[in-house]
Every structure is written in structure tokens, then in C-alpha cells.
Amino acid sequence: MARWIDRQKNVLDFTLSSLLRRKGKNLALLAVYTLLVFLLASVMLATSAIRKEASIVLREAPEMVVQRTVAGRQDPIPLAYLEKIRDIAGVVSSDGRLWGYYYDPVVGANYTLLVPREDGPDPGSVTIGPGVARARLASAGDTLEFKTTSGDILELAVGDILDTDSELVASDLVLVSAADFKAIFDPADGLVTDIVVRVANPRELQTIALKIAERLPDTRIILRDEMLRTYDAVFSWRGGILAVLLFGVVLAFVIISWDKASGLSQEERREIGVLKAVGWETSDVILMKFWEGAVISLSAYFIGVLLAYIHVFFFSARLFAPVLKGWAVLYPQFRLIPFIDVSQLTALFFLTVVPYAVATIIPSWRASVTDPDAVMKGIR
Amino acid sequence: MTRRTRLFGLFMLGLLALFGLMAAHAALSARGAGPVLREKALLVRRLELTDLCLSTEANYTRHLSLADFHTAFQDHPLALEHFPAGALLGPPPHLRRIHGQMD
Numbered sequence: 001m002a003r004w005i006d007r008q009k010n011v012l013d014f015t016l017s018s019l020l021r022r023k024g025k026n027l028a029l030l031a032v033y034t035l036l037v038f039l040l041a042s043v044m045l046a047t048s049a050i051r052k053e054a055s056i057v058l059r060e061a062p063e064m065v066v067q068r069t070v071a072g073r074q075d076p077i078p079l080a081y082l083e084k085i086r087d088i089a090g091v092v093s094s095d096g097r098l099w100g101y102y103y104d105p106v107v108g109a110n111y112t113l114l115v116p117r118e119d120g121p122d123p124g125s126v127t128i129g130p131g132v133a134r135a136r137l138a139s140a141g142d143t144l145e146f147k148t149t150s151g152d153i154l155e156l157a158v159g160d161i162l163d164t165d166s167e168l169v170a171s172d173l174v175l176v177s178a179a180d181f182k183a184i185f186d187p188a189d190g191l192v193t194d195i196v197v198r199v200a201n202p203r204e205l206q207t208i209a210l211k212i213a214e215r216l217p218d219t220r221i222i223l224r225d226e227m228l229r230t231y232d233a234v235f236s237w238r239g240g241i242l243a244v245l246l247f248g249v250v251l252a253f254v255i256i257s258w259d260k261a262s263g264l265s266q267e268e269r270r271e272i273g274v275l276k277a278v279g280w281e282t283s284d285v286i287l288m289k290f291w292e293g294a295v296i297s298l299s300a301y302f303i304g305v306l307l308a309y310i311h312v313f314f315f316s317a318r319l320f321a322p323v324l325k326g327w328a329v330l331y332p333q334f335r336l337i338p339f340i341d342v343s344q345l346t347a348l349f350f351l352t353v354v355p356y357a358v359a360t361i362i363p364s365w366r367a368s369v370t371d372p373d374a375v376m377k378g379i380r
Numbered sequence: 381m382t383r384r385t386r387l388f389g390l391f392m393l394g395l396l397a398l399f400g401l402m403a404a405h406a407a408l409s410a411r412g413a414g415p416v417l418r419e420k421a422l423l424v425r426r427l428e429l430t431d432l433c434l435s436t437e438a439n440y441t442r443h444l445s446l447a448d449f450h451t452a453f454q455d456h457p458l459a460l461e462h463f464p465a466g467a468l469l470g471p472p473p474h475l476r477r478i479h480g481q482m483d
Contacts, residue, residue: 013385020384054432056417060425067446074448097428101439110436112443116427131433165416166423171433172442196428220448222474227430227445230472234444295388302395309402313409326464328437337413338406 008291011284015291018271030300033256036249037304037352038311043245044344045312046320052339054231057169058224062196063205065222066094066212076191081216085197088211090204096192098181102146102174109135109330111174115181123177125159131171133161135330144174149186156180171332253352257359272368285368286361293360297353305345313338435465445472 019026066085068077077096085094098115111132121127126144128136138144138158146154162170176184199208209221272285311317316335325331423429431443440447441463 009385012388013382016384016388050432050434053417057420057424057432058430060421061430062428065430065446069448072448074446101442110439110442112433112436114427118426129433131436162423163419166420168432168434169420169424169429170427172436173427173433175427222430222445226472226474229474230445231432233473234469298392299395302392302399306395306398306402309406313406320468323464323468324435326435326437326441326466328435328465330436332433332436334433337417338409340403340406 008287011287012291012295015288015295018288019292019295022267026296029256030296032252033296033300033352033356034304034307036253036256037300037348038307039245039249040348040352041305041308041345042311042317042319044348045308045338045340046317046336048341048344049312049336049339051231052341053168053337055228058227058231061224061227063199063202063224064197064209065097066195066197066216066219067222068194068216068219070218074194076187077194077219079190079192081219082195084215085195085212088208088215090199090201090208092198092200094195094197097194097196098178098187099193100181100185102184104136105147106145107135107329110172110328111330112172113174113176113181113184115178116175120177121159121175123179124156125177126156126180127160127162127173127175128158129162129170129173130164130167131330131332132174133158134333146180146184148184154180154183167332168334171334172330253355257355268364272364273373276368277373282365282368286365289360289364290357293357294353297356301349301353305348309338312336434469435463437465438463441465441469444469445474447472448475 066077066081068075068081079096082094082096085091095117097117100113102111102113103109104111109132128138128144133139136142136144138161140158140160142158143155144158146156148154156176162173181187197208197212199205205223205225209223212219212221275285275288276282311319313336316333321331431445433442434444435441
């Protein structure tokens with residue numbers, strides 16, 4: 001055993017000196033490799049943290065939301081629908097929600113205006129989310145102006161600002177009283193934005209949803225499970241910019257591995273020839289190349305994942321922020337809670353470290369089984 | 381063992397130690413986040429919220445679970461997605477059920 005360890009140490013020592021002889025090339029390779037791992041790990045860590053947080057927080061979302069669609073678009077729903085839903089066996093309550101989007105021309109930001117059904121602000125005052133406070137540089141006691149549908153300006157005092165910890169769910173919220181909501185949007189009487197339904201037995205949700213869809217064919221129903229699944233599937237590898245990113249990264253990795261697997265440089269071949277000529281076995285050469293691949297890929301993996309962790313959980317994934325922010329002015333500055341998915345990190349390890357190590361060994365084996373004289377002369 | 385191998389060994393040990401620290405930091409942060417998560421969940425329940433606030437640039441990126449097939453084409457049938465966040469955030473899976481007959 002001690003002999004085996006000594007052999008590994010000696011080969012590793014030789015490998016390190018060999019890597020240092022081509023310092024520039026290997027450092028460049030390590031930098032690119034680390035960048036690839038960093039990008040993949042950043043996406044993995046950020047999406048799994050968002051998914052996990054969504055699964056915890058949205059467990060308290062309404063069991064069922066009923067919306068009316070007219071000509072393919074969501075439309076305010078009549079209050080008369082509330083009774084029709086309440087008549088269905090198993091429904092505990094159905095209540096209308098008043099909410100909508102408001103574009104603030106002062107700063108060019110979009111807010112979500114919402115009327116809480118319990119403990120809402122008094123008429124004349126609003127409670128705002130931390131993102132709104134940041135966009136409007138507002139603090140408690142300040143006044144915010146809202147343009148009503150008739151063009152008048154409604155001034156509402158900021159009563160309270162929601163806690164900064166709530167940024168991920170409430171950054172753009174403006175909580176208003178029902179009277180102020182009506183003053184701003186002037187909705188027709190007897191209409192609400194949508195309906196939330198509570199049921200006695202969660203197992204009956206599907207049945208009740210079907211009954212609502214039968215009785216009110218112009219509605220669509222969104223269940224809590226579907227809200228949760230939305231965030232499970234939303235960052236899917238199969239679609240969107242993530243697929244493009246993954247494709248680019250995998251392609252870059254394939255190019256690096258292909259470059260390694262397709263052949264060795266003249267200098268590397270000559271080195272193998274010399275080693276064979278001085279008495280190294282083929283297994284020694286392969287062992288040396290294995291260590292070479294392991295040194296580069298393990299270093300890249302560890303550094304890449306560590307940098308990704310710092311990027312996502314200490315700097316709020318700043319590199320991805322421009323995409324999520326898009327054209328919007330109000331950007332939620334949420335700090336993600338570091339939920340690490342070990343299976344993802346393991347998958348990343350096998351996706352990046354193993355193929356590279358294998359790609360390093362194959363051409364070395366080809367070179368090391370050839371006659372040393374021919375290798376040194378550059379004949380394959 | 382030469383100085384070079386020893387340095388490399390220390391380097392890898394350092395990286396492993398940092399990896400361990402990362403795992404410990406993640407575990408402690410996740411455990412300590414319980415009250416914050418509970419607060420958020422209570423807010424979601426009180427205000428009957430349906431979505432996370434990830435992007436505010438379009439209504440279908442703000443309320444992902446309430447999005448529908450028409451949102452990306454709302455201006456006219458050839459108006460393709462022009463919001464960057466829309467390219468990152470995919471449509472909710474239940475759209476297939478709701479709008480299945482339109483496929």
C-alpha cells in the first residue's frame with residue numbers, strides 16, 4: 001500500500017512539474033474550465049434556491065383562484081359568480097379579490113395594487129413594498145400620487161413599508177383600501193378582479209374545480225398545486241434562455257474535451273516518447289495523464305462551484321439580474337436562502353470532471369502504446 | 381514528497397475546506413431562515429398572493445402562474461416575446477390543461 005501511495009506521489013509530482021512547464025496554456029485552460037463550471041453551477045444554485053423557496057412560501061397561497069376570460073383575456077368577474085360557487089358542495093368560502101397593475105409614469109415602474117381583505121390600510125393611505133419604496137425614494141409619512149382613470153391625481157400617504165425580507169413576494173406591492181382602489185381604477189359595480197375559493201377537503205379540489213368549470217364555462221381555474229408546479233417547471237432546462245446557455249456551455253466543453261481527445265501536441269507526444277524511452281510503462285503514462293486531468297478538472301470544479309455560491313448567495317446572482325430585470329425599472333433585490341441540492345452538484349461533477357479526465361487519457365494511451373522512437377520523431 | 385506536491389496538497393485541502401464551509405454556511409443559513417420564511421408565508425396567506433415577485437416588466441412575468449397563452453402575443457399574432465425575462469421564465473405547465481383544446 002505504501003509503495004502504491006509513493007508511486008502516486010511521484011507521478012503526481014512529475015505531473016505538476018509537467019503542467020508548470022506549460023504554465024500559460026494550462027492556466028488559460030483552467031480559467032475557461034472554471035468559467036464553464038461557474039456558469040452552470042450559478043444557474044443550478046439560483047434556480048434550485050428559488051424553486052425551494054417558492055415551494056415553502058406558496059404553500060400558503062389560495063387553494064383555488066377563479067378568473068373569467070373574455071376573448072382570450074382575463075376580465076373582471078361578476079360578484080354574482082360568488083354565490084354560484086358557494087352553492088357547490090364542499091366549498092367553504094368564495095371571496096372576490098381586488099387587484100391590478102398600475103404603471104407609475106413618475107419613475108416608469110409597474111406596481112401591483114392590491115386590496116387586502118383583512119387588516120388593509122385606511123382610505124387615504126397605502127402600505128408599499130420595499131421595491132416601490134426604493135423606486136420612489138419613499139419612506140413612511142411621504143405622499144405618493146396616483147393618476148386615476150379620469151386623469152385626476154389622488155394623493156395617498158405612505159403609512160407603512162413592508163419588511164425588506166418580504167422582497168421576494170412583495171417587492172412591487174402597493175396595498176390600498178377598497179375605496180382608493182375604486183377611485184384609481186373606477187371598476188364597474190358588481191365586478192372584482194378574480195375569486196379565491198376555499199374548500200373543506202383538499203382532496204376534493206379537482207372535483208370542485210371541474211364543477212366550477214361546468215357551471216361557469218367562461219372561467220379558468222388555477223389550483224395551488226399548479227402555482228407550486230409553475231415554479232418547479234419555470235426554470236426548465238428545456239426552454240428559454242437556460243437552454244441556450246446550457247447549449248453554449250456544453251458546446252464549449254465539448255470543444256475543450258475534443259481538443260484533448262483528438263490528439264496531443266508535438267511537445268506532449270515527445271514527452272511521452274522520452275518517458276517510454278527511459279523506462280516508463282504504458283500504465284505509468286496513463287496514470288500521469290489521469291493525474292493531469294484530475295488536477296485541472298478538480299481544481300476547476302471546486303473553484304467554479306465556490307465562486308458560483310458566492311455569486312448567487314452573497315451577490316444575489318448579479319450576472320443574471322439584467323435578464324430578470326429586463327426593461328423594468330423596479331427590480332426586486334431579494335437575497336436567496338442557500339438551499340443546496342446535493343444531487344445537482346453531484347450531477348455537475350460527473351458532467352464536467354469525468355468526461356474531461358477520460359478525454360485526457362485516451363490520446364495519451366494511443367501515444368504511449370506506440371514505439372517511443374516513432375513518437376519522438378512525430379510519427380503517429 | 382516535494383515542495384510542489386505538498387503545496388498542491390494544501391491547495392486541494394484548502395478548496396475542500398472551503399467546500400465544507402460552504403455546505404456548513406448553507407445548512408446554518410437554511411436553518412436560520414425558518415422565521416423569515418414563516419413571515420413570508422404568513423404574508424402570502426394574509427394577502428392571498430399567488431406568485432413570487434421575480435420580474436415586474438410584464439404582467440405574465442410578474443404573475444407567472446396566472447399567465448396565459450395570449451400574453452406573449454398580446455399586441456398581434458406575430459408579436460413574439462420581447463421581454464428579456466419572458467425568455468428566461470417558461471410558461472406554467474397547467475396552461476396545457478386550460479388551453480389544451482387550442483393546441
